[in-house]
Amino acid sequence: MRSKLAGLLAGVSLTFAASVPAMSQELTIFWAEWDPANYLQELANVYEAETGVKVTVETTPWSDFQTKAFTEFNAKGSAYDMVVGDSQWIGAASEAGHYVDLTDFFNQHKLAETMAAATVKYYAEYPANSGKYWSVPAEGDAVGWSYRKDWFEDPKEMEAFKAKYGYDLAPPADFKQLRDIAEFFHRPDEKRYGIAIYTDNSYDALVMGVENAIFSYGGELGDYATYKVDGIINSDQNVKALELYKELYGFTPPGWAKAFFIEDNQAITENLAAMSMNYFAFFPALVNEASNPNAKNTGFFANPAGPNGDQYAALGGQGISIVNYSENKEEAFKFLEWFIKDETQKKWAELGGYTCNKAVLESAEFQNATPYNKAFYDTMFKVKDFWATPEYAELLIAMNQRVYPYVTGDQGTAKEVLDALAGDWNATFKKYNRVK
Amino acid sequence: MAQVRTTGEIAANRVAIAAVLVITLIFLAPIYWIVSTSFKPRNLSTTIPPTVLFTPEVSPFVKLFTKRSQLREQPSPEEYAAAPWWERIVFDGGEKVVRDGKGEVQPSGYPNRFMNSLIVAITSTVLAVSMGTITAYGFSRFRVKGEADLLFFILSTRMLPPVVVAIPMFLMYRAVGLNDTHWGLIILYTAFNLSFSVWLMKGFIDEIPKEYEEAALVDGYTRMQAFFKVVLPEAATGIAATAVFCFITAWNEYAFALIMTNRRAQTAPPFIPSQVGSGLPDWTVIAAGTFLFLLPVAIFTFLLRNHLLRGMSFGAIRK
Amino acid sequence: MATAVMTTLDPKSRAARRGMSDIAIRNLFIIPTILFLIVFNIFPLLYSLGYSFTDFRASSPAPANFVGLQNYRELLNDPFIWSNFAITAKYVIVSVVGQVIVGFGVALLLNRDIPLKGLITTLLLLPMMLSMAVVGLFWKLLYDPSFGVINYALGLGSFEWLSNPDMALYAVAITDIWMWSPFVMLLSLAGLSAVPKHLYEAAAIDRAGTLYTFFRITLPLVAPILMIAIIFRTMEAFKTFDLAYILTSQPTTEVISIRLYKMAFQEWQTGRSCALAYIVLIMILAITNIYVKYLNKVKER
DSSP states (O other), rough: OHHHHHHHHHHHHHHHHSSOSSSSEEEEEEEESSSHHHHHHHEEEEEEHHHHHHEEEEEHHHHHHHHHHHHHHHOOOOOOOOEEEGGGGHHHHHHHHHHHHHHHHHHHTTTTHOOHHHIIIIIBBSSTTOBBBBOOEEEOOEEEEEEHHHHHHHHHHHHHHHHHHOOOOOSBBBBHHHHHHHHHHHHHTTTTTEEOOOOSSSSHHHHHHHHHHHTTTTTSSSTTTTOTTTTTTHHHHHHHHHHHHHHTTTTTTTTTTTHHHHHHHHHEEEEEEEEEEEEGTTTHHHHHHTOTTGGEEEEEEEBOOOOSSSOOOOBOOOEEBBBBBBBBBHHHHHHHHHSSSSHHHOOOHHHHHOOBBBBHHHHHHHHHHTTTHHHHHTTTSSOOOOOOTTTHHHHHHHHHHHHHHOOOOOOOOOHHHHHHHHHHHHHHHHHHTSSS | OSSSSOOOHHHHHHHHHHHHHHHHHHHHHHHHHHHTTTOOOGHHEEEEHSSSSOOOOOOHHHHBBEEEEOOSOOHHEEEEEEOHHHHHHHHHHHHHEOTTEEEEEEEEHHHHHHHHHHHHHHHHHHHHHHHHHHHHHHHHHHHOOTHHHHHHHHHHHHTHHHHHHHHHHHHHHHTOOOSSSHHHHHHHHHHHHHHHHHHHHHHHHSSSOOOHHHHOOOOTTTHHHHIIIHHHHHHHHHHHHHHHHHHHHHOOOHHHHHHHHHEEEEEHHHHGGGEEEEEEEEHHHHHHHHHHHHHHHHHHHTTTTHHHHHHHHHHHHHH | OOOOOOOOOOOOHHHHSSOOOOOHHHHHHHHHHHHHHHIIIHHHHHHHHTTTTTTTOTTSSOOEEEEEEHHHHHTOOHHHHHHHHHHHHHHHHHHHHHHHHHHHHHHHHSSSOTTTTHHHHHHTTTGGGGGGGHHHHHHHHHHHHTTTTHHHHHTTTTSSSSSSSSHHHHHHHHHHHHHHHHHHHHHHHHHHHTOHHHHHHHHHHOOOOOHHIIIIIIIHHHHHHHHHHOOOOHHHHOOOOOHHHOOOOOOGGHHHHHHHHHHHHTTTHHHHHHHHHHHHHHHHHHHHHHHHHHHHHHHHH
């Protein structure tokens, strides 16, 4: 025990020693607290070995990532040289001058051609189709699903399922099947539940969860070019999609009203749910037996299709931007130049990062690297995103305020909720003179 | 108490003692749960029925101090065997230690935040208590025009919700560059605690008989000397009690720290929740961080506990 | 307030001629504090009062436009804001009443010869030494319907504390009561120990009943300090942010501080949030004023 303690102390003093900033050139990248940030740190270590420039990746929890970033931006702070920011921030951050314009950099390196189209469109370009770029697509991400293979492949369950629903129990192809399977496995008496979905309304978790249904049902949130929302956000298919999402909430484990990625992964590791919605970036914890006792029995599938065969998923992921108040912009550009090289992108993918580089994504090596990379590749070409206008935060809060009580508290009807939301959004757009 | 007691009184006393014990246990149960979780392996932290007996581990503390990253596959046996014991602990949890380009182990943000907490809480407590004491002395011993109004004004500054103050302070700090600095937080916490400190200290100083100072003045002390040599020692109990309250407040403050600091000056309260894990929850690490964070304030309170209890009764009587 | 104002020394006396004059010392002792509070509390408030009449956004380089009372008008007509206030009021009442009952009750029990009284009292203070944010996080685990200790200990199965919109606010209040009852206990204990023993002895000689003794002797004498505890707890409960923010995100637990935080630092509607901040401020000042008046009345008795 004593030697253990001594070792621990040595480790701690080492860590203290390591935290003393060196006088050499340093760069700080700000991101949210999750594994890709650790992978980026490892990638940055390679950069340090090559150039001697120390790059530190600073993180903060998802729930206050946005607030932290924008307080720092709005304080014109230079604590961060680069930020790996959410796609919906681009409007706000570019219009207010927080991000450095990367259009020339983008064109010079032909990034629009080498990066996957959806990532360029949603992570980098603002306003839509303007040809102006504000960030380099860094971490591609989208929502996918994990499921319990052992539950699905249990012959007794398969038989019972077929008898009840008239088709074979398998990873769902559409939302109707997703609902049936969730209902089928929902057995509160056995402490087993049907499905784990996103419900946290403190940032964008719930909204992204609902988006998965809306987009696959063929719906949209609005016309991003004209800011028209009435008749789009409250369209018939969106009403149906929202109703379905609320129905899914009925098949979640108890206490599922503030669930995001951690809870959803836990639903699989703790034998709570048959299927679980989550971003691909959170799946590594599910394939390692040391962190997921059910790793061998965990499978993955892409977001299912809607009733008309449309199949989309909510976009996650981020691009990396240079902060306008940084005192090390030149060094930051050098880092980005290194980051976009093909071999760096390959290394990035090996470390666990979700590269947006087309060539790497298409390689068999990448697609076979994990049990879920193929599903990821398929999904990344069918993603849609939330509003990216500067007032997106108000739109997001309004959507949380309207949708959350309906989904988790059974208040109102889907139609009422979406009609009211259309009104809120329209009022916001009027306030900022987007519409008359 | 030397009076004769009836059997009924003795029985009532026994019931009261039993009730106190039960209530104490209920109140301490969550604290016990935090402390015990900080020595558990991760898989025992969420079991039902709850795990009460287990072999304590230091793994939560190892994880608390290191930056870690999720592994998709476990390291090879050779790699595992070559690793030092603390790195193996991290491997056992399906993670690896993050190293920088020179191969040095990266610390988590915790030690840094802990230091920031110490700097900010200690400095602001010293400032709030010392300014509070002299101001309370001023109000207690001299005639001040509009005293009641001024005192109410001082108290009212404590009523503002942090979020209300945060907006203008944020804009002011932005203008003068105090965002994300130790001094920025120290000033905020001092201002926040000052009102409380003035009020509490005024009660204590009112209790000290002014004859003491008068005697000192007659003996040839100046007013300043009388204050430092006569009043301050008499007020020690009150100062200790006030310091405990100010320290507890500054040590644990969350909202200002969340809004006003980012990286350089962030204190531990907004940071500990971020240790919840990036793919799966790890309650043991949070518990370890919480437990270590509770220690300084608990020790401080424990050392000053007699002053605190006596000090509160002092302050109470005068009202 | 019984202030012991010391007779100012005769300016011609020897003592006064040595060192600084009393007036100088008084000013030196008082003015810095007042100035400090003005600069860091009052000035920011005036600053934000100005912004509350504009459409300023701290996130945008666009200059602020004067909009008059529009922010106030819109806020007072916003049903969401009113429900935030109603939630806050409910929360303050539940949690302060709970703290007074538990805290004062424990103090009554402790106010006798008990072995290890000092140690027990100190141990009971532990909850209030924790950070609200961390307490919130941990109680989330304790309340968890699947892995929580509370449901297990109470045999509640998978009772939903935080996911049930009707229960969540009470769950937050229970946590707050756990955390802050010790504060009320500490002040009550101080008040109780100050009640002169001879009053109880006299009551015992008159064969007064326990209830009579409590209501006629104990309560009136402890009332002033209990009132102070209530004032402080009410102010703190009204300001509650961290605990509710971390424990749940139910609309039924969105107290006004959370709404304000979102408006100011997520939506960046700086002008409008300054207006809301003022509405909150006026409410707190009004409530505290009523309390302080009542406190003075209690003291006079």
